[in-house]
Amino acid sequence: MTQMNMVQAINDALRFEMQRDDRIVVLGEDVGKVGGVFRVTAGLYDEFGDDRVIDTPLSEGGIIGAAIGMALYGLKPVPEIQFSDFIFPAYDQIVSELAKFRYRSGGEFPCPMVIRTPVGGGIRGGHYHSQSPEAQFIHVAGLKVVCPATPADAKGLLLSALRDPDPVMFFEPKRIYRAAKGEVPEGDYTVPIGKANVARQGEHVTLVTWGAMLYESLDAANKVQAEGVNVEIIDLRTLWPLDIDTVVASVKKTGRVVVVHEAPKTCGLGGEIVALINEKAFLYLEAPPKRVCGFDTPFPYTLENEYLPLSHRIVPALLETARY
């Protein structure tokens, strides 16, 4: 075990797997010589060379399209999109091509790859360096979507993603790139895709979240504990296909649920989770499922902390739900 932050854990996973599997190729804007604008790929260029850690022209569509071609060939590309806000020029390649390749070819052309991209707010990035577009990928059949909240999960999930037969969107919560620190197993270490983590045990309310909001949720849970409300927190880790069993089991226990995510509320993953709970645990519900989310506005610069579903907004939602 070594103490690492998220950036180091992801870097460690990439390096480990690149040593093990020479089909892995990292490509993207500024991923090479400079090691990424968040330094996540630092050192890989020096270790693996320009053939495996490739600075590309400024075209997300080109990066993903070329990565698809590499995957069809049999390589295992790991494209980086510098900010997930800039993934939209590649949206067509991802939703029309990547997600459908195995299906439309009757299995002849699987297209495994891991698209890494920083996600979410917390760095005062305004409209275009803060968004959380996971729902826009979950809605599209054929993609797996992952978002780790701890360094160990970041490493373990990334190694799983790199060995997964399907395309994986790997969202890295940039707010906690350096702030989240923890013990990370050395060497080979995987965390299964599709399994949530119960980050806090509780009896009264289930809180479902992921990524950077895990820490705000833990903070809020501690605060309401003082008022006698005992919160169970599920860190989804895999956003799709999500770990329905863990979520439903918890809600059946607590009868109450709050979902917390950074993305705008409307048509976000939170609504899907509420609908699934209705389908699978309706008779257990003792209070209306609640969502604490980003507002349905573009992501603001100055008022970022008012926009985000931080602890101060989670606390009242937990109290209201617990006392309903």
Add this chain to the structure above:
Amino acid sequence: MTQMNMVQAINDALRFEMQRDDRIVVLGEDVGKVGGVFRVTAGLYDEFGDDRVIDTPLSEGGIIGAAIGMALYGLKPVPEIQFSDFIFPAYDQIVSELAKFRYRSGGEFPCPMVIRTPVGGGIRGGHYHSQSPEAQFIHVAGLKVVCPATPADAKGLLLSALRDPDPVMFFEPKRIYRAAKGEVPEGDYTVPIGKANVARQGEHVTLVTWGAMLYESLDAANKVQAEGVNVEIIDLRTLWPLDIDTVVASVKKTGRVVVVHEAPKTCGLGGEIVALINEKAFLYLEAPPKRVCGFDTPFPYTLENEYLPLSHRIVPALLETARY
């Protein structure tokens, strides 16, 4: 009043407003001389000329980007995307630019336009001529999203959209382009954006739907009526911001709800509607809200009618919900 199908009604609205407002410019692939691949813009090129009905190069991003520039200038562009499956090359311009322009400029640059595009299945179009991407636009703050189900609504909503100060995504259900016929008021006629239509009164179950699935829902409602289940059908017409009052009032009356849409179930608008009902009518719910949707797979060619939430799949959902 004249008997029209959807194509004629939309064409009539475009012609009417182009005569009234010379700022309106129609642009897109094949919209000009040939009048659109579905012939929705037929005759407009001859009447208004190449300056106002413009065949463009094959680039959806170019079409929407240029339309944004036209809107910034003060024109009222009406870009057509030939199939909504092909809107993704323009997704970046729509979600990063169009949806955010008014906001990011503090109101200096409103960007009103109407993006017309055929949506949904029913023409044996397979993966890429059948999809329903509304949720991918509703999730993004700043857009209004409309989908009419009748010729009169098509005309009335399109005229409203053309006069709206905000960008409107106007989805035209191509399955019923010619099949849906009805009386359409002549001349100026608007249907307000944001108001749903109660297409069938009922007591036992509320069914929320829109577009081509209205007809399947009506068919299913008639079938379950024979079994004593009386269904109220809400045709949303405006998908966002949706008419929450009408939906909630109906659910408060019936206590039961089924949402029907063609798009894949996961993270579709159906989940959002279920979550909203939970927030606003939780204590009225007597059965778990149900969703009858497209499956979470790419849209298939041969098995299209098994994929779509047609009447045969709606009937059991209504019965199950009514008898819960």
Add this chain to the structure above:
Amino acid sequence: MTDGTLDQAAHGALRREPHDALAADVVRVLSPEGQLLTDDAGVTDEEALVLYRAMVRTRIIDERAVLLQRQGRIGFHIGSLGEEATVLGSVHAMRPIDWMFPCYREFGGALHRGMPLQRYFDNLFGNTNDPAKGRQMPDHWTYRQAQVGSVSSPIGTQITQAVGFAWAARLRKDPLVAMVYFGDGATSSNEFHSGLNFAGVFKTPNVFICRNNGWAISVPTERQTASETFAAKGVAYGIPGVRCDGNDVFAVVKTTREAVLRAVRGDGPTLIEALTYRMSGHSTSDDASRYRPEEQMGSWTALDPIRRLRLFLEERGSWSTQDQTSLEEQVAAELRPVIEAAEKSAPPALETLFEDVYATLPWHLQEQRAELLAGPRAKGH
């Protein structure tokens, strides 16, 4: 606003003609009347016959598919009428190890590479034998075994993919070349731009074949770009661009072979603009008479690639009316059982709807499959 000012401006582009197959810079080996313009056809007599047979077979299949659509027996067809020399000539120039990334008009090329005819018709009918399980529209087939990519509808998407594929091969020291097909309209797509740009920067072993057939549905080439030619677009990417007469199969073979060799030598990609003509509507859904000037069709009929090659072969004495009749009979005989088998096959099984979304079925698809299998059937099967 409708006084024509912009009209004129927009059509300023008309001053040059990006679709002139007889222009001076266009590589040509055979004259429109089938006369050899150079010393050497560049292909053996045997190859010429193979190409001729393949082109005729392609056209007959095409016509049959249109007929099947008109009869309501298949839902759709998009073919290569008039573009056979471009498709067959370029495919013929590929080596077995090379890969082909098709657009949607290259079924003739895939068949030439070995895709079974049955497989093609199983796709047209979307039946249970279709290896893609009836999931895609007609003419959206897949045949990995012959190193052919998967046909997609969104225009241009295959271009960057072919670049990534070739790039990967190069990284692995695999000497293959990836040839990618697209239309004149596709040059306006995002992927044309990023694909050629990446190919130029990384010197990938690609051959880009732009089938300039004059139209993108109803949009003529001069409305597609103001570039002098489509080949000239290579300049923007540091990629040599060359035009060839796409209705002259020898010119296509020659041009493509040179491009393949260039790529194999490590000299990077080539953009080929093959000047040809879409002698049908865009697809069975299109009625070209709404927008196509009649005289244009006429002048291109005179340039028909099959007629031209036949004149050449007849002149040489290597083809006769009898040969033609027997070839046509042979293809017809080949088609009969294939179509019959494809037509009488069942639609794909219901559970195939859920397969191949992921490598294994996640819980939500298991649930949806169970729901579908337990529920009532839709009408119409």
Add this chain to the structure above:
Amino acid sequence: MTDGTLDQAAHGALRREPHDALAADVVRVLSPEGQLLTDDAGVTDEEALVLYRAMVRTRIIDERAVLLQRQGRIGFHIGSLGEEATVLGSVHAMRPIDWMFPCYREFGGALHRGMPLQRYFDNLFGNTNDPAKGRQMPDHWTYRQAQVGSVSSPIGTQITQAVGFAWAARLRKDPLVAMVYFGDGATSSNEFHSGLNFAGVFKTPNVFICRNNGWAISVPTERQTASETFAAKGVAYGIPGVRCDGNDVFAVVKTTREAVLRAVRGDGPTLIEALTYRMSGHSTSDDASRYRPEEQMGSWTALDPIRRLRLFLEERGSWSTQDQTSLEEQVAAELRPVIEAAEKSAPPALETLFEDVYATLPWHLQEQRAELLAGPRAKGH
């Protein structure tokens, strides 16, 4: 795979140099030492002074913004150090009726067009006086009144917008020209391609200014494209491309003026590649020492646009050390109250979060606003 085979291939592009300001085809009026290379500077002595003052003012503001960021008083800055001649020269060549669609480095140009300095700093501080209500990052300002577009982060998006804008003007017989700015990296974007393609086809009155500053963050131009030059990319769109020395303000004015006149005459768009150099990191978040060869900085320092113009003015006797001192003092004096006012202004009011998403507040935003206003405040304000 790491033996350099591809490395060499990828850098084959290095054989030509897309970032050579001293190349023969580059329009130049002033030598690096400030000597006039033609009979005529193309601008009056008065204009030269106006330009010089504006360039110096821009640089001082830039340095101050960097300082504010280093001091933690603003969150971010992205500036135009070394690129002042390109920005100011091109803006200067615009007529008042023309429009400017900026990238993110053109604040100097917007100020030159009349954007109040206070407004610029209100954006940097994201305060309540910022007309965009503190919603965007620093250097993402808007000033419609001076016919300046709205700065966006996603690279290239402004290009098609500027084309649509110019096209609309033309349709309305409004003789304006829309000038649009972007970097060398942006030429790889989808919008560069579709924007220039549409502009070529519809002959829109646009001037495309590619600020080739050698870098896209850490990616050098030879990794961006294998095109000989960025100007050459015009060929792909039927648009004339011209290179000018972007550190020679007279060359920039001359080249841009010609392009504006061309557009006004109805002859369509022009692509200008201005060869300049980013003399700082990409932004305050970037450390260029990680990737920039030291010697490169040195050679471009010798080409500094401000130094060059000052040498010219001094040679003419129209500028002295005293003038310089008083200009610097003047700008400093101008900045003091502006920064003070911007810094002490409150953050935008909470309810502004919900305004301007739509023209009027729909029910869901009314609810969310009520929730926010009724709930507790976040820490940190």
